[in-house]
Amino acid sequence: MQKFNPSFLATSIEYLKGVGPERAAILKNEASIYTFGDLLKLYPYRYIDRTQFYSTQHIDNTQTYIQLKGKIKNIQEIGQGRGRRLTAIFYDDAGQIELVWFQGIKWLQKSLSTQETYILYGKPNWFNGKFNITHPELEKFTDFNAENVGTFRSMYNTSEKMKKKGLDSKAIFKLIQNLLAQLKPEHILEMLPSTLLAKYKLMPRYDAIKNIHIPQTLALQTQAIQRLKFEELFLIQLNLLRLKIIRQRADGIYFEKVDNYFKKFYDDALPFDLTNAQKRVLKEIRKDTLSGKQMNRLLQGDVGSGKTIVAMLSMLMAIDNNYQAAFMAPTEILAQQHFAGLKPLCDIINIRIALLSGSTKNKDRKQILASILQGEIHILIGTHALLEDDVQFKNLGIAIIDEQHRFGVEQRAKLWKKNSIAPHVLVMTATPIPRTLAMTLYGDLDVSVLDELPPGRKPIMTVHRYESKRIAVFSFLKEEIAKGRQVYIVYPLIEESEKLDLIDLQNGYESISRSFPLPDYALSIVHGKMKPEDKDFEMQRFIKGETQIMVATTVIEVGVNVPNASVMVIENAERFGLSQLHQLRGRVGRGAEQSYCILMSSNKLTTDGKKRINTMVETNDGFKISEVDLELRGPGNIEGKQQSGNIDLKLANIATDGAIIEEARKAAINLLEEDTLLEKQENADLKFYLQQIKSENNYWRNIS
Ligand code: ADP
Ligand code: MG
Numbered sequence: 189m190q191k192f193n194p195s196f197l198a199t200s201i202e203y204l205k206g207v208g209p210e211r212a213a214i215l216k217n218e219a220s221i222y223t224f225g226d227l228l229k230l231y232p233y234r235y236i237d238r239t240q241f242y243s244t245q246h247i248d249n250t251q252t253y254i255q256l257k258g259k260i261k262n263i264q265e266i267g268q269g270r271g272r273r274l275t276a277i278f279y280d281d282a283g284q285i286e287l288v289w290f291q292g293i294k295w296l297q298k299s300l301s302t303q304e305t306y307i308l309y310g311k312p313n314w315f316n317g318k319f320n321i322t323h324p325e326l327e328k329f330t331d332f333n334a335e336n337v338g339t340f341r342s343m344y345n346t347s348e349k350m351k352k353k354g355l356d357s358k359a360i361f362k363l364i365q366n367l368l369a370q371l372k373p374e375h376i377l378e379m380l381p382s383t384l385l386a387k388y389k390l391m392p393r394y395d396a397i398k399n400i401h402i403p404q405t406l407a408l409q410t411q412a413i414q415r416l417k418f419e420e421l422f423l424i425q426l427n428l429l430r431l432k433i434i435r436q437r438a439d440g441i442y443f444e445k446v447d448n449y450f451k452k453f454y455d456d457a458l459p460f461d462l463t464n465a466q467k468r469v470l471k472e473i474r475k476d477t478l479s480g481k482q483m484n485r486l487l488q489g490d491v492g493s494g495k496t497i498v499a500m501l502s503m504l505m506a507i508d509n510n511y512q513a514a515f516m517a518p519t520e521i522l523a524q525q526h527f528a529g530l531k532p533l534c535d536i537i538n539i540r541i542a543l544l545s546g547s548t549k550n551k552d553r554k555q556i557l558a559s560i561l562q563g564e565i566h567i568l569i570g571t572h573a574l575l576e577d578d579v580q581f582k583n584l585g586i587a588i589i590d591e592q593h594r595f596g597v598e599q600r601a602k603l604w605k606k607n608s609i610a611p612h613v614l615v616m617t618a619t620p621i622p623r624t625l626a627m628t629l630y631g632d633l634d635v636s637v638l639d640e641l642p643p644g645r646k647p648i649m650t651v652h653r654y655e656s657k658r659i660a661v662f663s664f665l666k667e668e669i670a671k672g673r674q675v676y677i678v679y680p681l682i683e684e685s686e687k688l689d690l691i692d693l694q695n696g697y698e699s700i701s702r703s704f705p706l707p708d709y710a711l712s713i714v715h716g717k718m719k720p721e722d723k724d725f726e727m728q729r730f731i732k733g734e735t736q737i738m739v740a741t742t743v744i745e746v747g748v749n750v751p752n753a754s755v756m757v758i759e760n761a762e763r764f765g766l767s768q769l770h771q772l773r774g775r776v777g778r779g780a781e782q783s784y785c786i787l788m789s790s791n792k793l794t795t796d797g798k799k800r801i802n803t804m805v806e807t808n809d810g811f812k813i814s815e816v817d818l819e820l821r822g823p824g825n826i827e828g829k830q831q832s833g834n835i836d837l838k839l840a841n842i843a844t845d846g847a848i849i850e851e852a853r854k855a856a857i858n859l860l861e862e863d864t865l866l867e868k869q870e871n872a873d874l875k876f877y878l879q880q881i882k883s884e885n886n887y888w889r890n891i892s
Contacts, residue, residue, distance in 0.1 A: 192873075196375040197225030205366045206359075214355060218347045224367055228397055230360065231416070231839055232342035235409065236309055239339055245282035247312050247319050256280060256308040257329065263300055265293060276300065278308055278321070285312065286320040291348060305329040309343075327358060340403050364401050371398070379877035380419060381870045384855060391415040414848070417840040421628070421852035427878065428631035429856050432484070433864060435632075440482035441585050441609050443509045446474065449537055450504040457536040458497070465489075465640035466498055472636050473502050476612065477586075482604075483612035486630045488621065489638030490810040491774025492645070495616045498638070499588045500530055502614055507539060507566045511585020511611075514603070515569045518591045520545050520720055521727060525748060526590070527569045534567065544570035544579070547720040575602045586612040618771065622811070622818050624846040627853055628837075648777040650785040650805045652761070661786055662703050665755060669709065669736045673754040673781060678772055680763040681716065681741035690717060696759060697739045710735040742768060751779035761787035761804075762797035766817035769804050796820050818843040 201221055202212035215221040221230060234253075242254040258280035265274050274289040274296055287308075289296055310324030325343070344360040376394040378385075385392065391399070395408075396415040403409030462470070469487060476483035489495045503513035517523040527543040534541045542556050542565045559565045563582030568574065587603040604610040615633065626635065653661055665675050677700060679693040697713055704711065712726040712735040730738045731750055738753070742764075756776045761769065769787070777783035787801050803816045821843070840848065859871070866875040 191374065192377045193374045194377070196371075197223060197228070199224045201227060204363060206363050211353065211355060214350055214353050218350050218355075227363060227367060228371075228401070229838065230344060230364075231400055233345050234343040235340040235403070236343060237339065238341050243282040244278070244280050244285050247285060249314060253309060253311050256285075257305065258308065259302065259305055260287070260300055260326075261302050263297065263302070265297070278306075278324075286318065287324055288320050288322045290322070292351060295352065300326075325357065339405065340409065342401055342403075368398055368401060377873055377877060379874045380422070381859075381874060383870065384859070388418060388851065388855065390418055393419070413839065417845055417848050418852055420838060421840050421845070421849050422855055423878070423881070424628060425631055425849075425853045425856035426859070426874075427882075429860055430878075432632045433860065435484065435610070436481050438482065439609055440480055441477070441509075441511065441607075441612060442480050443474075443477040443505050443511075443585070446505050446508050449507050449539060450501065452537045453501065453504055453533070457533045459533075460642065462497070463494060463638075463640045463642055465638045466494055469498055469636045469638060470501055472634075473498075473614065474505065476634070477505055482610045483586075483614065484633045485612075485614050485636055486626070486633040487614060487616045487636045487638065488626070489616070489618065490641070491618045491771060492641060492778055493618075493638040494642055495590070495618065495638060496526065496529065499590070499614065499616065500533070502588065503567055503586060504539075506585030506612070509585065511583050512560070512563065512565065512581050513567045514574055514581070514584060514587045514606070514611075515567060516574050516587065516589050516603070517569070517571060520547060520571055521714075521723065521748060522590065523569055523571050524724060524727075529749070530567070530569070539566045540564060541567040541569065544568060544573050545720075546571060546573055548573070572599070575599055579606075581606055583607060584611045586614065588614045588616065590616050591618055618774070618810075622814050622842070622846075624849045625818065625842050627849055628842060631853065644780055645777060646780075646782050647808050648756075648773060648783045648785050650773065650787065650808075652787045652789065652801050652805055655788065655790055658788070661757065661788070664784075664786075665737075665757070666704070668755050668784075669704075672752075674730065674733065674736050674738070674750065674752050675755040675757065676738045676740065676753055676772075676775055677757045677759065679739075679741050679759045690715065692760070693739070693741055700737065700739055704737060709737060712738045712740075714738065714740040716741060742772070748775055749778060750775070752781075754779065754781045754783045756783075756785045757788060758785070759788050760790070761801055762789045762793050764800075766800050766803060766813055766820065769800065770810055770813050773804065773808075 200212070201207055201215055201223055202209055204224060204227070207215070215227075219226075219230065221227050236253075236255060238255075240255060242256055244256060244258070247254065256278065258278055260276050260278055263274065263276040265272070267273050272290075272293070274293045276287045277284050278287050279285075287310075305328070307327045307329055308321070308324045309327075310321040312319045312321055342361055342364070344357045344364075346355055346357060346360060350356070371394075373394045376397060378393045380390065380393070384390070390396075391408075391411045391414070393415070396412040396419075399408045399412035400416060403412065473483065473485065476485060487495060487498065489498075499515060503515065506513045515526060517526055523543060523545050527541065531541055540559075542559065544553065544556050548556065556565065556568075557578060557580070560568055561580050561582055568579075568581075573579070584607040587606065589600065589603070600613065600615065603613060615630070621629070668675060677696070679696055681693075693713075693715055697711070701711055710729075712730040714723050714726050718726075726735075726738075727748075729735045730753075733752060753776050756773055758764065758769065758772055764772070773785040776785065785804070787804060789797070789801060793801070799816070799820060803813060807813060842849070862868075863871050866872075866878075
């Protein structure tokens with residue numbers, strides 16, 4: 189074995205043949221490619237099988253992507269403003285198909301030629317009664333033929349700006365070819381120990397890097413991807429597990445006794461019997477807080493499973509030992525609701541509880557901050573406001589984060605630092621997370637599950653109704669309201685088109701007020717653009733039963749609890765993601781009455797939209813729903829990055845690579861069992877590599 193030589197991959201990208209200073213600047217700004225090594229980490233997103241050609245005659249609905257050979261005619265610009273586009277006809281011996289571009293029109297007009305023969309690659313869409321292809325990849329046949337690089341052409345994602353400067357997929361491929369021509373085995377560090385390679389039959393890293401970019405055969409391509417996915421997932425697991433080990437070595441806060449407040453609360457304040465699941469989880473938390481180590485636990489429980497009371501009792505464990513507790517919620521409304529719900533219970537046993545949020549008045553805020561520092565306040569409830577530096581506790585013993593999917597790992601870490609010895613941390617999430625995702629996101633946490641709903645709940649009945657049935661839906665709502673029930677009507681809110689959504693909401697509100705006129709009906713309206721006071725005022729009217737209908741955007745999605753509300757109507761249900769639908773539905777079915785969820789949609793539904801709605805109609809099981817969600821959303825899209833913490837996988841797909849995730853985790857556990865500190869010679873390269881990525885990779889910078 190030659191000695192590893194890191195200098196080649198560390199070379200500035202500027203010095204690669206075909207790059208130079210101008211392109212280097214674009215590569216840096218647009219793709220964070222600074223070095224040779226960075227370029228190698230830009231993996232292809234797809235491969236074209238260069239041996240397979242279709243003819244325009246054979247285009248049908250079954251193909252995803254096809255490769256055609258032919259010429260272009262009738263290039264023309266049509267439409268204006270947002271409708272502006274370039275169209276052309278692509279034809280071969282057998283027939284033709286329309287091409288459409290919405291971007292890069294100028295450049296295309298200049299570069300497309302009606303004389304050339306092109307190789308086209310793209311995805312046919314069925315539109316207005318015929319097939320077309322939008323934004324196809326085009327390549328001159330002469331260029332295509334000139335290359336002789338195996339069976340596959342690798343495709344790379346590049347930004348619009350890069351394309352404008354000629355750095356399209358093809359250009360990147362060229363650069364990669366140039367780079368691979370110089371790449372030698374000693375430039376690549378094989379960080380995985382050889383025993384692991386053998387055990388999991390993994391391709392050596394050098395070969396994998398070559399074959400992921402320029403595979404010679406399908407088998408080699410598959411092996412290369414497999415190896416690099418394993419590596420990616422294995423390193424994540426290893427880091428998470430090491431983080432856990434490090435934390436377990438440090439001292440944690442010891443909750444010696446649980447007698448006074450906890451018992452009093454249990455006897456005098458607890459409004460119901462705990463479910464067995466709640467009891468079990470509390471025992472797990474008790475055990476953690478007695479271990480002398482820091483608790484880092486994830487509590488997963490479907491909507492309505494009763495997580496709040498578990499949080500409350502856990503906080504009492506801290507208070508019984510003269511520690512304070514923090515309870516953090518993702519939205520103002522939710523924080524307020526937790527406060528409103530827990531305050532009367534705390535009053536019964538003389539626990540001091542306070543609310544701190546973005547809208548807390550300055551004067552009150554100052555006072556609250558002083559009391560927290562003095563230790564006069566036992567429980568502090570709040571939003572992100574709790575994370576700010578001036579929020580200092582006398583002795584924080586436990587921090588609870590509700591609905592974790594709204595918080596990043598970074599924020600979790602901020603809470604750890606609020607006490608000299610890291611407080612116990614309980615993360616609660618109502619969005620059920622598929623096992624593989626949980627392992628990847630929360631692999632450093634212990635997991636508890638509330639798998640039982642409080643008794644007496646009737647399963648929510650869910651139906652799908654098209655717009656044409658609106659009158660019937662409204663008369664059903666009237667019947668329910670006549671029985672004394674309350675109703676939610678929710679409109680989508682999608683950030684990019686907030687304005688349009690608000691118009692939807694307002695139009696909806698007006699038509700609802702016409703159908704449900706005063707004085708027989710009173711309506712509340714809540715949306716994100718309202719002042720917190722107004723929002724609160726409207727919420728309170730609904731909670732108190734002064735209004736029967738709550739018209740809202742998804743601001744009410746998380747956690748809101750009005751047991752008398754029995755119907756959830758979701759407008760444009762096809763525009764919501766599955767977990768959002770599930771969250772929304774969870775707002776009803778909290779009382780003893782039969783509850784309903786009505787998913788309204790237009791007649792035009794995409795396949796995915798239909799599948800989402802059908803899934804909701806078929807099941808109430810949050811875990812099943814999360815699996816379908818993951819399957820539909822695919823990689824990189826799981827609940828948007830904001831919701832899943834800072835996960836950034838380059839290759840692996842949480843939805844489809846479950847088996848590799850499990851394997852990688854097992855491998856990491858085994859390795860650390862044998863060599864916890866990575867001191868063995870065979871793991872030296874691995875240790876070295878981990879230190880390297882720790883200093884350069886964002887994900888890990890955020891965690892530790
Ligand atoms: P989530 O897990 O969604 O946060 P909550 O904590 O808001 O659920 O609880 C939902 C509702 O169930 C609340 O009204 C709560 O008071 C009630 N609840 C919780 N636990 C029980 C129980 N063991 N028995 C009866 N009702 C309960
Ligand atoms: Mg909750």
